[in-house]
Amino acid sequence: MNTLLPVNALAAVSVPEMEQTPSSPNPSPGLQALRTQVLPFQAPGCSLWSYHSPVGRLYIRANEKAIVSVCWQLPGNAVNEDEPSAQCLSAVTQPVAKMLYRFLEQYFQGEPVDGAHIPVDFSVGTPFQQAVWQALREIPRGSVCTYRQLAQRVGSPKAFRAVGQANGRNPAALLVPCHRVVAADGGLGGYMLGHGQHPLAIKQALLALEGAWPATATV
Secondary structure, eight states, rough: OOOOOOOOOHSOOOOOOOOOOOOOOOOOOHHIIIIIIIIIITOOOOOEEEEEEEEEEEEEESSSSSSEEEEETTOOOHHHOOOTTTOOOOOOOOOHHHHHHHHHHHHHOOOOOOOOSSOOOTTOOOOHHHHHHHHHHSSSSTEEEEEEHHHTTTTTTOOOHHHHHHHTTBBBBBTSSSEEETTTTSOOOOOOOOOOHHHHHHHHHHHHHHTSSTTTOOO
16 A cells, blocks of 8 residues: 655645545536546556545556546546445556556655656547647646646647636546646636545645645635
């Protein structure tokens, strides 16, 4: 079992505990979209692992060639109830998933690592979404950009809302670091990949860990 040492940046951010009860009858549109559209939980030929990070449990799907999905545990998500037998990622032998395990261990210890070398399967996305996800992988650790700047990087300067939607359909949290995209007004913006009722707390914690955001900022 992967036991991580405390990281000051993470400890300074209050991240709500994972809800243990079913989600409300009327989940937020963001959570509902994530449950139904983003992650191919039943992807054929994939194995499922779980990883306990300091800011919540991650579920990982991978095949022999690439990581298919990395998502935070979400209340009411089928991956939580239908697949309780997910193996701990620390026991993985599959080469690609083992690369991810090493990256996550180092990342949450605060080491300056980058997961851009780990292959991610983008086949679930449209060409535009794939372009956005690739651009996200090029944002270096310790940096942020705005939605408008990201739209410019993919050659669609007026499509910043579509860029935000593509961020929300990101199949692989952390490996495709959509948490590094923030609002033009200096705020955090959104984060559809976070769990619980306060997903921005996770976004803030990740940016603080990377040195790109104050750990004491108000969410």
